[in-house]
Amino acid sequence: MDAVANSRVLPHLNLSNSRLRNSNRNSSISLPQTKSVLSVSCCSVEGSQNPDQSSFDGFMVPYRNSPDRRNGILGAPNMYGPVQKSNPSWQTFCSAGACIYDEHALESPSHAAEEKVGVLLLNLGGPETLHDVQPFLYNLFADPDIIRLPRLFRFLQRPLAQLISVLRAPKSKEGYAAIGGGSPLRKITDEQAQALKMALEAKEMPVNVYVGMRYWYPFTEEAVHEIKKDKITRLVVLPLYPQYSISTSGSSIRVLQSMFSEDSYLSRLPVSIIRSWYQRRGYIESMANLIEKELQGFSKPEEVVMIFFSAHGVPVSYVEDAGDPYKDQMEDCIRLIMQELKSRGISNDHTLAYQSRVGPVQWLKPYTDEVLVELGQRGVKSLLAVPVSFVSEHIETLEEIDMEYRELALESGIENWGRVPALGCSSSFISDLADAVIEALPAAQAMSTAESTSEEADADPVSYVIKMFFGSILAFILLLSPKLISTVRNLL
Numbered sequence: 449m450d451a452v453a454n455s456r457v458l459p460h461l462n463l464s465n466s467r468l469r470n471s472n473r474n475s476s477i478s479l480p481q482t483k484s485v486l487s488v489s490c491c492s493v494e495g496s497q498n499p500d501q502s503s504f505d506g507f508m509v510p511y512r513n514s515p516d517r518r519n520g521i522l523g524a525p526n527m528y529g530p531v532q533k534s535n536p537s538w539q540t541f542c543s544a545g546a547c548i549y550d551e552h553a554l555e556s557p558s559h560a561a562e563e564k565v566g567v568l569l570l571n572l573g574g575p576e577t578l579h580d581v582q583p584f585l586y587n588l589f590a591d592p593d594i595i596r597l598p599r600l601f602r603f604l605q606r607p608l609a610q611l612i613s614v615l616r617a618p619k620s621k622e623g624y625a626a627i628g629g630g631s632p633l634r635k636i637t638d639e640q641a642q643a644l645k646m647a648l649e650a651k652e653m654p655v656n657v658y659v660g661m662r663y664w665y666p667f668t669e670e671a672v673h674e675i676k677k678d679k680i681t682r683l684v685v686l687p688l689y690p691q692y693s694i695s696t697s698g699s700s701i702r703v704l705q706s707m708f709s710e711d712s713y714l715s716r717l718p719v720s721i722i723r724s725w726y727q728r729r730g731y732i733e734s735m736a737n738l739i740e741k742e743l744q745g746f747s748k749p750e751e752v753v754m755i756f757f758s759a760h761g762v763p764v765s766y767v768e769d770a771g772d773p774y775k776d777q778m779e780d781c782i783r784l785i786m787q788e789l790k791s792r793g794i795s796n797d798h799t800l801a802y803q804s805r806v807g808p809v810q811w812l813k814p815y816t817d818e819v820l821v822e823l824g825q826r827g828v829k830s831l832l833a834v835p836v837s838f839v840s841e842h843i844e845t846l847e848e849i850d851m852e853y854r855e856l857a858l859e860s861g862i863e864n865w866g867r868v869p870a871l872g873c874s875s876s877f878i879s880d881l882a883d884a885v886i887e888a889l890p891a892a893q894a895m896s897t898a899e900s901t902s903e904e905a906d907a908d909p910v911s912y913v914i915k916m917f918f919g920s921i922l923a924f925i926l927l928l929s930p931k932l933i934s935t936v937r938n939l940l
């Protein structure tokens with residue numbers, strides 16, 4: 449078994465890459481001392497139906513229920529309007545993305561004009577070699593935000609992660625082998641971090657940019673260690689997922705919250721979290737630019753090309769039971785992109801489907817593979833695939849869309865296939881992320897006291913050993929059953 453898999457998901461201290469080494473070590477800035485500040489961040493909060501999610505409130509810019517502040521909500525120039533939400537279990541605060549706070553409302557212990565600003569980019573991470581695939585999968589499935597077991601069965605999380613990662617690894621390895629033997633995520637995210645740092649410098653905002661991955665190197669824990677070492681005085685947290693999901697941004701934020709609550713320096717550090725940013729003008733316009741450009745590659749682009757948005761799925765229970773805003777945000781995002789395209793005279797048909805489902809549960813529908821077949825049967829001949837839940841190329845664009853779905857589409861009767869590239873380091877996109885950071889900065893505030901999380905509950909070494917012992921026996925029994933193995937293999 450791999451060392452990482454055994455290490456209870458804690459990374460080795462491979463610190464050198466978690467922060468982009470700053471050639472100009474002095475990134476202190478003076479924040480404008482304005483009477484009131486315009487802040488953009490934290491527009492949504494998940495409902496209390498999900499016990500793990502309620503603790504996220506500690507990261508939020510508070511909604512202060514005073515008439516002044518309610519009236520202070522402005523239309524922000526960089527944001528489109530609020531999501532039309534259908535799920536009442538989560539709420540939109542500061543819905544236009546902008547709130548007015550006077551400077552005294554910012555509960556920061558740091559009133560110093562000199563600031564050393566950090567930006568922490570959160571991402572998923574991916575295996576860099578085929579050897580990394582199984583331990584990477586272990587880390588992923590050991591996350592209680594990815595496999596959401598009822599509280600009573602949480603002790604099975606790690607044995608189950610071990611079992612599923614071993615069973616899933618051969619299929620995943622095939623995928624990673626097909627794209628060159630590993631995930632490009634680390635390289636691309638480092639490039640984005642470097643580009644963001646330069647864009648912020650060009651806007652006279654020198655910062656240190658850190659990369660924190662959830663399931664592989666450089667782990668979030670490493671990035672936080674660097675932030676502490678560098679004595680950052682104000683931090684903006686920017687998950688590289690445009691739409692918020694419990695399974696992505698939510699999971700990384702939970703890890704951060706747990707770390708920050710346990711450390712006296714970090715718990716006082718003013719932090720601003722940009723939880724979702726799909727509604728930013730810069731992002732929507734950058735996506736529209738890519739689509740417009742790719743459409744030009746088709747003959748008769750306006751008339752016949754179906755714009756096919758393919759988003760990474762989540763299990764239906766996340767949305768319906770846990771109040772994940774992901775589906776609402778995704779639909780709103782597509783609406784905004786199409787609105788932007790229409791304003792440019794592009795009014796092709798479009799559709800949204802969800803890809804990459806794993807396991808036996810129901811995922812968000814419609815499924816990408818099923819829709820492609822239906823479109824082919826309906827006589828659609830030209831299709832432009834648009835990956836929309838992630839801003840870097842990764843296994844699900846390079847292998848699943850470019851290989852599997854393309855082949856399926858062509859077999860189903862679609863003749864002309866195109867795919868929009870991921871945003872990567874495109875300059876309009878990076879520049880807009882830089883603006884998002886600048887706008888979020890004044891709202892930074894120290895985190896409130898922590899609530900215990902499922903991971904903390906496992907911190908007691910005796911109960912941890914007992915749970916691992918019984919969990920491992922159970923997993924061992926399961927592994928010995930060939931019939932069960934073949935059933936599970938079919939499900940994965």
Ligand SMILES: C=CC1=C(C)c2cc3[nH]c(cc4nc(cc5[nH]c(cc1n2)c(C)c5CCC(=O)O)C(CCC(=O)O)=C4C)c(C)c3C=C
Nearest residue numbers: 572573574575594620631693695696760762806837842843
């Ligand atoms: C917005 C993006 C993503 C959501 C939502 C998401 C949810 C989610 N994913 C899994 C299972 C797997 N994800 C895997 C890899 C992977 N997933 C995303 C993005 C989202 N996941 C990325 C960017 C990557 C990394 C890709 C890379 O290049 O390395 C994998 C491993 C790959 C594979 O075997 O297919 C799994 C497994 C679940 C269960 C889930 C929601 C609950």
Ligand SMILES: [Fe+2]
Nearest residue numbers: 572760804844
């Ligand atoms: Fe995923």
